[in-house]
Amino acid sequence: MSRYAAWRARADDLESSGLRRTLRALVPVSSTRAALPDGQVCDVFSSNDYLGLAEHPDLRAAMQSGGAGAARLISGNRRGHDALEDALGEWMGRPVTLFGSGYLANLAVYATLFGEGDLVASDAQNHASIIDGLRLSRCARSVLPHGSARIPEGTTAIAVEGLYSMAGDLAPFLDLPSPHVSGSPMLVVDEAHAVGCLGPGGRGVASSFGITPDVVVGTLGKAFGAAGAFVVGPPEVRELMISSARPFIYTTAMPEGLALAGLVGLGLANDERRERLAANTARLRRGLAQVGVRAGGVAHIVPIVTGTHTMQMAAALLKRGLLVGAVRYPTVARGQERLRITVSAAHSGEQIERLVEGLAGVGV
Numbered sequence: 001m002s003r004y005a006a007w008r009a010r011a012d013d014l015e016s017s018g019l020r021r022t023l024r025a026l027v028p029v030s031s032t033r034a035a036l037p038d039g040q041v042c043d044v045f046s047s048n049d050y051l052g053l054a055e056h057p058d059l060r061a062a063m064q065s066g067g068a069g070a071a072r073l074i075s076g077n078r079r080g081h082d083a084l085e086d087a088l089g090e091w092m093g094r095p096v097t098l099f100g101s102g103y104l105a106n107l108a109v110y111a112t113l114f115g116e117g118d119l120v121a122s123d124a125q126n127h128a129s130i131i132d133g134l135r136l137s138r139c140a141r142s143v144l145p146h147g148s149a150r151i152p153e154g155t156t157a158i159a160v161e162g163l164y165s166m167a168g169d170l171a172p173f174l175d176l177p178s179p180h181v182s183g184s185p186m187l188v189v190d191e192a193h194a195v196g197c198l199g200p201g202g203r204g205v206a207s208s209f210g211i212t213p214d215v216v217v218g219t220l221g222k223a224f225g226a227a228g229a230f231v232v233g234p235p236e237v238r239e240l241m242i243s244s245a246r247p248f249i250y251t252t253a254m255p256e257g258l259a260l261a262g263l264v265g266l267g268l269a270n271d272e273r274r275e276r277l278a279a280n281t282a283r284l285r286r287g288l289a290q291v292g293v294r295a296g297g298v299a300h301i302v303p304i305v306t307g308t309h310t311m312q313m314a315a316a317l318l319k320r321g322l323l324v325g326a327v328r329y330p331t332v333a334r335g336q337e338r339l340r341i342t343v344s345a346a347h348s349g350e351q352i353e354r355l356v357e358g359l360a361g362v363g364v
């Protein structure tokens, strides 16, 4: 028997249940178009590059640097890391700590700030990185139905996303206990899909409700066009991130060029781009309504629940030159499989019209 027979059996199970995933290498030809391995060029409606910055020449130019060679606390910290933290801190108004990714930032926040003895109320649709961070923390968890603001007695902290990555809707900020009231639970908000795009100056959904959560997680790999992430909070949070968070301490620092690219992205994320994103989103939502397609969400993430035919629909759209995300179990519940369309400020009106026609054409 093969040494890897048990792993083979598991991989075969994934294949037979239609859950095998595969990679394909795309070659970007503009912010919103990419060539597939067979040379076909398609319109991309599945990227989180919401402001169209990932291919910006200034951002690409900033990426040039060597590797950091070590964790930041050893000898990997560079001026670029400090400069990005300072700029993000000034923008958000509180100290910021950089992480290699949003996944690591959420692991760090939950596993470091909470533990046995805490009860964290977590929305059912929170991202895998929040769920994994909570598991690592060993705190007690209460999973809230998506969008619920009914917080159990004794809750230490509430974990939500500002703009939900799969449902495209917002956390119920007006109904959640205010973090500005003494004795209320901590409010921890993952603004991965909102920073740069929504709220005053792009500071996220919570800020558009006048709320300063106790802790905010933002990413640099979506609207800001680079990669990495940041945690915002009171000075105590930065101290704990640097001195105790394992995903900060035990990992090589991001290359300085990536931090500099994040800095460029932050500078380019302006109101004009945000307005274009909002206008493109409105255009798509109007177009979908006109052809009778029911879309969920309220902003630039536009899910269309299509159920078990989702993969076939995405393949049919690709034949028409439209690359749309197909989200399936276990990322979403069975029966809730969906096309996940993401809008960019860089999409043209023609691209959006082609998408609407394509969706209507494949019978979504």
Ligand SMILES: Cc1ncc(COP(=O)(O)O)c(C=O)c1O
Binding pocket: 101, 102, 103, 104, 106, 127, 129, 161, 165, 190, 192, 193, 219, 220, 221, 228, 229
């Ligand atoms: C809500 C949310 N949080 C965190 C992350 C992880 O961010 P990153 O891609 O920077 O690891 C994602 C990624 O897609 C996300 O959707």
